[in-house]
Amino acid sequence: MLKVVNLRAGYGPLQVINGVSLRVQPGEIVALIGANGSGKSTLLKAIAGVIPQTEGRVLLRDQPVAGWTADRLARRGLALVPEGRALFHGMSVLDNLRMGGYPKRLAGARLAERIEALCVRFPALREKLSQRAGELSGGQRQMLAIARALVSEPEILLLDEPSTGLAPLLVAEIFDCIGQLRQAGIAILLAEQNVQGTLRIASRAYVMQTGRIVLNGPAAELLRSEEIQRAYLGK
Amino acid sequence: MAAFLQQLINGVSLGAIYALCALGYTMVYGVLQFINFAHGDVFMVGAFAGYYCAPLAAKLFQPQSALGAVMVLLTSMTVCAALGVLIEKLAYRPLRDHPKLTVLITAIGVSLFLEFAGQKFFQADPKPFPELLPHAQYNPMPNLVISSDQLIVMGVSVLLLAGLHFIVRHTKLGTAMRAVAFNPQAAALVGINLDRIISFTFALGSALAAAAGILYAMNYPAIDPLMGVMPGLKAFVAAVLGGIGNLPGAALGGLIIGVVETFVGGTAWSAYRDAIAFAILIVILLVKPAGLLGRTEVEKV
Amino acid sequence: MKIGPKSGLALALAAAVGGSFLTPRLDAYFLNILIDVGVNIILAVSLNLINGYAGQFSLGHAGFMAVGAYTAAGLSTLVSANLLARFHGFEHSCWAFGCFLLALLAGGLLAALTGFLVGAPSLRLKGDYLAIVTLGFGEIIRVLLQNFESLGGARGLSGIPPWATFGWVYGWVAIVIFTVLALVHSTSGRGFLAVRDDEIAAQAVGINTTQYKVSAFVIGAFFAGIAGGLYAHSKQFISPEGFGFMKSVEIVVMVILGGMGNTAGVILAAVVLTLLPEVLRPVAAYRMILYSLLLIVMMLTCPRGLFTALGERAKGWLARPKNGGPP
Numbered sequence: 001m002l003k004v005v006n007l008r009a010g011y012g013p014l015q016v017i018n019g020v021s022l023r024v025q026p027g028e029i030v031a032l033i034g035a036n037g038s039g040k041s042t043l044l045k046a047i048a049g050v051i052p053q054t055e056g057r058v059l060l061r062d063q064p065v066a067g068w069t070a071d072r073l074a075r076r077g078l079a080l081v082p083e084g085r086a087l088f089h090g091m092s093v094l095d096n097l098r099m100g101g102y103p104k105r106l107a108g109a110r111l112a113e114r115i116e117a118l119c120v121r122f123p124a125l126r127e128k129l130s131q132r133a134g135e136l137s138g139g140q141r142q143m144l145a146i147a148r149a150l151v152s153e154p155e156i157l158l159l160d161e162p163s164t165g166l167a168p169l170l171v172a173e174i175f176d177c178i179g180q181l182r183q184a185g186i187a188i189l190l191a192e193q194n195v196q197g198t199l200r201i202a203s204r205a206y207v208m209q210t211g212r213i214v215l216n217g218p219a220a221e222l223l224r225s226e227e228i229q230r231a232y233l234g235k
Numbered sequence: 236m237a238a239f240l241q242q243l244i245n246g247v248s249l250g251a252i253y254a255l256c257a258l259g260y261t262m263v264y265g266v267l268q269f270i271n272f273a274h275g276d277v278f279m280v281g282a283f284a285g286y287y288c289a290p291l292a293a294k295l296f297q298p299q300s301a302l303g304a305v306m307v308l309l310t311s312m313t314v315c316a317a318l319g320v321l322i323e324k325l326a327y328r329p330l331r332d333h334p335k336l337t338v339l340i341t342a343i344g345v346s347l348f349l350e351f352a353g354q355k356f357f358q359a360d361p362k363p364f365p366e367l368l369p370h371a372q373y374n375p376m377p378n379l380v381i382s383s384d385q386l387i388v389m390g391v392s393v394l395l396l397a398g399l400h401f402i403v404r405h406t407k408l409g410t411a412m413r414a415v416a417f418n419p420q421a422a423a424l425v426g427i428n429l430d431r432i433i434s435f436t437f438a439l440g441s442a443l444a445a446a447a448g449i450l451y452a453m454n455y456p457a458i459d460p461l462m463g464v465m466p467g468l469k470a471f472v473a474a475v476l477g478g479i480g481n482l483p484g485a486a487l488g489g490l491i492i493g494v495v496e497t498f499v500g501g502t503a504w505s506a507y508r509d510a511i512a513f514a515i516l517i518v519i520l521l522v523k524p525a526g527l528l529g530r531t532e533v534e535k536v
Numbered sequence: 537m538k539i540g541p542k543s544g545l546a547l548a549l550a551a552a553v554g555g556s557f558l559t560p561r562l563d564a565y566f567l568n569i570l571i572d573v574g575v576n577i578i579l580a581v582s583l584n585l586i587n588g589y590a591g592q593f594s595l596g597h598a599g600f601m602a603v604g605a606y607t608a609a610g611l612s613t614l615v616s617a618n619l620l621a622r623f624h625g626f627e628h629s630c631w632a633f634g635c636f637l638l639a640l641l642a643g644g645l646l647a648a649l650t651g652f653l654v655g656a657p658s659l660r661l662k663g664d665y666l667a668i669v670t671l672g673f674g675e676i677i678r679v680l681l682q683n684f685e686s687l688g689g690a691r692g693l694s695g696i697p698p699w700a701t702f703g704w705v706y707g708w709v710a711i712v713i714f715t716v717l718a719l720v721h722s723t724s725g726r727g728f729l730a731v732r733d734d735e736i737a738a739q740a741v742g743i744n745t746t747q748y749k750v751s752a753f754v755i756g757a758f759f760a761g762i763a764g765g766l767y768a769h770s771k772q773f774i775s776p777e778g779f780g781f782m783k784s785v786e787i788v789v790m791v792i793l794g795g796m797g798n799t800a801g802v803i804l805a806a807v808v809l810t811l812l813p814e815v816l817r818p819v820a821a822y823r824m825i826l827y828s829l830l831l832i833v834m835m836l837t838c839p840r841g842l843f844t845a846l847g848e849r850a851k852g853w854l855a856r857p858k859n860g861g862p863p
């Protein structure tokens with residue numbers, strides 16, 4: 001589904017991602033873990049075309065997409081839910097969800113149907129449809145951001161720190177809901193600092209350090225190995 | 236009473252023109268956060284496009300026919316929409332990631348260019364604007380005169396405002412435009428092509444400026460290449476007054492400026508009528524910088 | 537191209553004194569241009585203090601200039617009209633010198649006061665909002681002057697004594713350059729740069745940002761007022777139209793072209809841009825079109841200032857043999 005080969009990227013002269021390779025299969029949750037500042041967010045942004053890539057290849061369904069802009073990638077079925085959620089705060093929740101149909105040019109009954117389906121999945125949003133997105137609580141904003149990304153039925157979803165700043169109960173809820181998405185056959189790349197929670201729902205994981213992948217393997221194995229946890233995951 | 240109503244009607248018809256022009260400033264500010272200084276000159280080009288198109292329309296249809304007037308209006312709006320898109324593409328787009336002041340200076344450069352090129356190619360002397368429609372005057376009560384041109388200004392403005400409202404609220408492009416104004420990055424992430432939306436915004440704003448230019452020219456006897464400077468500045472003040480980035484605010488601001496200016500023009504202070512808009516601007520910025528309908532937002536870091 | 541305050545003062549004073557000896561031999565057209573150049577240098581360098589060093593974008597410099605011009609010209613026409621008749625030889629006496637100095641200073645001070653009145657309330661505003669407010673103030677000043685009948689109103693004020701000689705103008709050029717450079721090179725003056733670069737950070741280290749911004753406005757406006765007074769006494773005629781938005785833009789363009797915060801560049805830009813219309817005289821019809829096109833092209837190609845860009849290129853070129861090219 002998504003294949004990244006030897007990707008380099010950064011901000012201007014500052015190189016943050018130094019040759020990262022990874023792949024994500026359909027119906028698979030892949031975790032991207034590492035300490036604060038290890039380059040997880042930057043990597044997701046580079047893959048999604050938000051910041052320019054300087055080198056490397058990105059393949060989406062075997063099609064090279066390196067250098068594509070974010071909006072083009074979104075129309076191609078790659079959705080990034082950035083940290084900080086990037087909602088349209090001044091627009092209503094419903095309008096935010098409608099914007100989610102933009103990549104696939106959804107409209108009318110098709111769009112309403114998708115939004116209805118997502119309201120079933122995220123019942124909390126249904127009650128808030130007419131409220132402004134800026135008035136939602138942190139957890140609801142996260143739900144809305146994920147729901148908006150799902151309106152167009154993306155093939156791959158990049159989630160950046162969905163649990164940041166949420167109460168523990170909500171964190172579990174968010175992870176639950178991400179876990180359920182797997183069943184829908186979406187490929188998910190999940191960057192997180194919450195290692196335990198992430199590894200529990202992921203099938204495989206990559207560990208990042210200073211802009212490189214230093215370790216990868218099945219999530220269950222990483223979760224078991226205390227040595228690895230101590231060395232790389234700050235436990 | 237009649238005198239008051241008379242001033243009010245004069246003020247509203249002037250204010251409607253400011254409102255149309257203010258919408259262009261406010262829309263561009265909404266998506267790009269910068270003041271398109273050349274907007275007032277697009278207004279001027281709109282009037283001149285109408286000036287050159289009018290004889291053609293008179294030949295195609297009857298002179299002073301409604302169809303001819305509509306053709307003049309639409310042609311001028313199309314010309315200016317194209318001009319607006321072109322200006323953005325050539326002068327502003329390359330500077331998208333630069334400090335706003337750089338773009339502001341470039342916009343001033345574009346404004347000067349249009350004015351000087353206008354003086355060269357349209358000639359600097361004022362030209363009488365052709366009468367697109369027959370004149371008529373109505374006397375609903377003693378000492379109150381409403382001209383057909385004033386009615387046309389108000390009617391066309393209301394139509395255009397309604398059209399704009401529909402586009403912004405109920406079409407895909409309009410919704411995308413609002414989305415870009417709220418959060419450009421999130422807009423890109425839901426697949427909105429920023430360049431396209433910005434072009435669209437410029438086209439829309441410039442078309443409205445062109446319409447304002449035609450309406451202004453119909454009400455004032457002559458047009459000249461510098462005619463856009465003052466209405467442009469006042470329309471900008473109107474946009475700030477209503478809360479820049481806010482469409483209903485721009486319309487309201489335009490009406491207020493037009494009415495206040497007309498009333499001041501009717502008093503002993505009439506010599507200061509050009510200063511009044513700026514005085515309002517300064518007061519509003521100092522008292523309520525977000526404008527009448529704007530929400531105060533924390534500056535993004 | 538960095539010049540220190542003292543060398544700047546010395547250079548400009550030398551030019552002023554040297555030039556004064558030469559002026560009797562110069563042809564009047566040429567002398568006029570030189571005086572225009574000097575007045576524009578004062579305007580550009582003083583605006584650079586506000587725009588370039590303090591980072592406060594002002595589009596109303598011509599308004600301050602107008603205040604200075606009208607104050608000084610009003611005083612000196614009044615004085616010379618009353619004294620000239622009774623006092624033979626007044627024109628060349630040291631009394632005239634004193635009168636002119638007082639009139640200029642009065643103009644400068646009134647402009648500074650206006651700068652304070654504009655600056656103090658509007659500095660809460662940022663970037664283009666501030667630009668628009670200063671533009672608004674400039675326009676208001678223009679409209680007020682148009683209605684000030686005792687100063688000529690819209691017809692303008694004529695019969696101003698021709699007191700602004702080459703020496704006067706370049707003497708003030710020396711003073712403005714020295715003042716601005718001494719200000720920004722002094723320890724406390726670094727506050728200007730701090731305010732420009734990051735206002736919040738500047739506040740965090742205890743800089744009173746408002747005080748810096750207001751003083752930049754006041755000092756900048758003072759010199760704009762002086763420049764206005766000199767302009768009035770060299771042209772001998774002023775009208776409100778001459779101090780409109782276009783004049784403010786002209787000064788801003790000098791600062792931008794020279795590179796904001798680069799005094800040497802701004803001086804150079806003032807010289808070049810004053811001479812440019814003279815050079816473009818053969819293509820007079822297209823002169824202003826070319827001027828505006830140049831402005832756009834310049835912003836697109838080197839938005840940080842033409843002379844800053846040239847300076848950097850020269851530096852990079854000089855440094856190349858040592859460290860293998862610019863970074």
